[in-house]
Amino acid sequence: xxxxxxxxxxxxxxxxxxxxxxxxxxxxxxxxxxxxxxxxxxxxxxxxxxxxxxxxxxxxxxxxxxxxxxxxxxxxxxxxxxxxxxxxxxxxxxxxxxx
Amino acid sequence: xxxxxxxxxxxxxxxxxxxxxxxxxxxxxxxxxxxxxxxxxxxxxxxxxxxxxxxxxxxxxxxxxxxxxxxxxxxxxxxxxxxxxxxxxxxxxxxxxxxxxxxxxxxxxxxxxxxxxxxxxxxxxxxxxxxxxxxxxxxxxxxxxxxxxxxxxxxxxxxxxxxxxxxxxxxxxxxxxxxxxxxxxxxxxxxxxxxxxxxxxxxxxxxxxxxxxxxxxxxxxxxxxxxxxxxxxxxxxxxxxxxxxxxxxxxxxxxxxxxxxxxxxxxxxxxxxxxxxxxxxxxxxxxxxxxxxxxxxxxxxxxxxxxxxxxxxxxxxxxxxxxxxxxxxxxxxxxxxxxxxxxxxxxxxxxxxxxxxxxxxxxxxxxxxxxxxxxxxxxxxxxxxxxxxxxxxxxxxxxxxxxxxxxxxxxxxxxxxxxxxxxxxxxxxxxxxxxxxxxxxxxxxxxxxxxxxxxxxxxxxxxxxxxxxxxxxxxxxxxxxxxxxxxxxxxxxxxxxxxxxxxxxxxxxxxxxxxxxxxxxxxxxxxxxxxxxxxxxxxxxxxxxxxxxxxxxxxxxxxxxxxxxxxxxxxxxxxxxxxxxxxxxxxxxxxxxxxxxxxxxxxxxxxxxxxxxxxxxx
Numbered sequence: 001x002x003x004x005x006x007x008x009x010x011x012x013x014x015x016x017x018x019x020x021x022x023x024x025x026x027x028x029x030x031x032x033x034x035x036x037x038x039x040x041x042x043x044x045x046x047x048x049x050x051x052x053x054x055x056x057x058x059x060x061x062x063x064x065x066x067x068x069x070x071x072x073x074x075x076x077x078x079x080x081x082x083x084x085x086x087x088x089x090x091x092x093x094x095x096x097x098x099x
Numbered sequence: 100x101x102x103x104x105x106x107x108x109x110x111x112x113x114x115x116x117x118x119x120x121x122x123x124x125x126x127x128x129x130x131x132x133x134x135x136x137x138x139x140x141x142x143x144x145x146x147x148x149x150x151x152x153x154x155x156x157x158x159x160x161x162x163x164x165x166x167x168x169x170x171x172x173x174x175x176x177x178x179x180x181x182x183x184x185x186x187x188x189x190x191x192x193x194x195x196x197x198x199x200x201x202x203x204x205x206x207x208x209x210x211x212x213x214x215x216x217x218x219x220x221x222x223x224x225x226x227x228x229x230x231x232x233x234x235x236x237x238x239x240x241x242x243x244x245x246x247x248x249x250x251x252x253x254x255x256x257x258x259x260x261x262x263x264x265x266x267x268x269x270x271x272x273x274x275x276x277x278x279x280x281x282x283x284x285x286x287x288x289x290x291x292x293x294x295x296x297x298x299x300x301x302x303x304x305x306x307x308x309x310x311x312x313x314x315x316x317x318x319x320x321x322x323x324x325x326x327x328x329x330x331x332x333x334x335x336x337x338x339x340x341x342x343x344x345x346x347x348x349x350x351x352x353x354x355x356x357x358x359x360x361x362x363x364x365x366x367x368x369x370x371x372x373x374x375x376x377x378x379x380x381x382x383x384x385x386x387x388x389x390x391x392x393x394x395x396x397x398x399x400x401x402x403x404x405x406x407x408x409x410x411x412x413x414x415x416x417x418x419x420x421x422x423x424x425x426x427x428x429x430x431x432x433x434x435x436x437x438x439x440x441x442x443x444x445x446x447x448x449x450x451x452x453x454x455x456x457x458x459x460x461x462x463x464x465x466x467x468x469x470x471x472x473x474x475x476x477x478x479x480x481x482x483x484x485x486x487x488x489x490x491x492x493x494x495x496x497x498x499x500x501x502x503x504x505x506x507x508x509x510x511x512x513x514x515x516x517x518x519x520x521x522x523x524x525x526x527x528x529x530x531x532x533x534x535x536x537x538x539x540x541x542x543x544x545x546x547x548x549x550x551x552x553x554x555x556x557x558x559x560x561x562x563x564x565x566x567x568x569x570x571x572x573x574x575x576x577x578x579x580x581x582x583x584x585x586x587x588x589x590x591x592x593x594x595x596x597x598x599x600x601x602x603x604x605x606x607x608x609x610x611x612x613x614x615x616x617x618x619x620x621x622x623x624x625x626x627x628x629x630x631x632x633x634x635x636x637x638x639x640x641x642x643x644x645x646x647x648x649x650x651x652x653x654x655x656x657x658x659x660x661x662x663x664x665x666x667x668x669x670x671x672x673x674x675x676x677x678x679x680x681x682x683x684x685x686x687x688x689x690x691x692x693x694x695x696x697x698x699x700x701x702x703x704x705x706x707x708x709x710x711x712x713x714x715x716x717x
Contacts, residue, residue: 004358007282012359016366021374032584033367037360040297041290043584044355049216050580056156057576061566063159064187066166067180068562072555074171076492079551080499083544087507090543094511094536098527099518 018051144197206640213578293353489555622694656697
């Protein structure tokens with residue numbers, strides 16, 4: 001079999017790398033990586049599309065978790081401020097009651 | 100960018116209204132719509148989804164570059180973040196409309212649609228139905244300056260233009276990049292041309308077979324011996340052409356081959372070695388261990404990290420809820436209620452005082468899960484996740500509460516002393532009054548903490564809802580894998596797939612997202628078993644099942660249900676492998692029966708059919 005040209009190497013590397021990083025079940029990944037040589041090339045590109053799409057979805061999940069964590073900080077900071085205000089009000093009420 | 104968002108919302112208004120109209124008015128008249136109309140409608144909805152997906156990703160990449168440095172204030176006021184949220188909401192609505200429409204398609208159309216893995220392919224398909232292809236939504240983010248499409252969808256022509264621009268500007272790195280991108284795209288183009296060539300060969304073989312059927316019929320039924328020669332010659336020519344085409348199909352030309360396979364395996368192995376496994380558990384005592392790849396890269400600096408690694412580290416348990424963990428939920432841990440020890444854990448989480456209050460909160464959480472369509476985890480798993488999400492912050496707030504109470508009590512004592520003087524102050528600052536004031540403070544401050552805790556849980560539930568919809572991952576992200584690749588690689592891989600992705604609906608009342616009884620291992624028998632088996636195969640998209648295929652499913656169901664298949668006339672066992680059964684199939688009554696083995700057999704048949712279909716084009 002001929003050596004792979006530059007474009008072919010790139011595609012092969014990308015598929016191998018994305019498949020290794022994919023959260024797919026290990027057994028399924030193993031079946032894919034072992035059988036990849038038998039696939040028609042258009043299916044290989046389909047696999048690449050699936051893996052790229054999966055990566056984008058995962059990046060979206062990670063991003064939205066980051067956004068959540070940032071907003072969570074805001075939420076708790078605001079809660080602490082509200083608690084302080086509430087504590088001040090309760091002190092006022094008790095001070096009035098006991099004076 | 101404002102124009103882009105305006106365009107998105109104009110389109111979104113159209114899509115949302117269209118979806119509403121579909122729901123309210125068009126649904127009842129669905130039977131009147133042709134198969135083609137439903138297919139084109141679903142194609143358009145998929146295009147809308149992809150289009151807003153790309154817009155959302157451009158915004159995401161732009162924000163992601165600076166999110167770590169953003170202050171709280173900046174996060175709240177950042178216009179790009181606000182736009183991202185709007186686009187993200189729109190994306191979710193479009194996803195739902197698309198998934199609903201997908202349900203109405205035949206198995207064949209679903210497969211066809213799933214093979215359209217990018218916007219270009221979708222637009223080509225749409226244009227074949229004379230549908231006007233809309234202009235893509237424009238974004239002005241730096242990442243997409245080269246094109247409105249994501250980089251992986253850039254066409255050869257666009258890449259050629261970029262190469263020329265890079266050369267003109269004498270940018271060596273960019274020139275090298277676009278050069279290699281072009282090489283990659285040329286490979287893809289060659290592969291697609293080869294696939295089309297094989298499809299044409301298959302079509303021609305089918306044509307020849309049809310012609311031959313007719314020619315042979317004429318030859319044997321209508322033509323006299325004298326006139327046979329010319330017809331026989333014609334048939335021979337057709338047979339020769341058919342056999343030449345079949346040989347051409349068998350050639351390794353167009354297959355990935357050994358060199359590719361070796362290279363892919365090599366990179367796969369190396370990358371796997373770079374990322375070492377790490378265990379994630381929802382709760383230390385209750386191990387639901389999940390193996391995910393965790394990058395050592397971050398420490399060593401020499402290896403790149405993975406998104407999955409980041410999620411494992413910072414994802415707050417989202418991995419336990421992730422689609423790839425459906426297997427965990429699938430191990431029959433169908434907890435749809437909170438158990439007593441869960442309620443105890445819940446009491447600790449939201450600091451409730453009694454069982455009624457804990458039950459109330461439990462109901463609230465179940466409702467939250469239901470509203471957010473969280474179906475991949477059990478209630479108690481969700482509680483574990485909620486705990487991870489909010490525990491640290493709630494504990495930190497507890498310390499603050501203690502500190503605030505101490506300061507508040509000191510302030511109260513000072514103020515009373517100031518009013519009354521130290522001596523008389525002590526007459527009212529009795530231990531009982533002080534205890535009551537402190538209790539009052541603690542109750543009020545705890546309420547704020549519990550409110551914030553529930554807000555955390557709710558916000559995280561939304562993140563899960565938007566990202567962990569099993570239907571979405573199965574029917575959109577992984578659909579092409581299921582429809583073609585795994586079928587091509589044989590039914591063993593297909594079964595692995597089916598098993599991995601076979602998680603059930605774990606939330607009570609989630610009928611709209613419930614799996615079919617077959618997927619949960621049961622089927623309602625309202626015909627005889629033979630008819631049920633035939634129907635089940637058809638439902639899975641196995642057209643015209645053969646008797647042998649029906650028997651395989653029927654036999655699996657019979658064995659699983661301890662049923663003996665007999666000849667009704669003489670009660671003799673027909674199928675030896677069912678001889679051990681207690682009930683005769685002829686005495687079966689309507690009702691639910693076990694269908695797990697039958698479903699598995701039917702899936703194997705479907706997988707084998709898919710494999711043949713992909714290999715031969717039919």
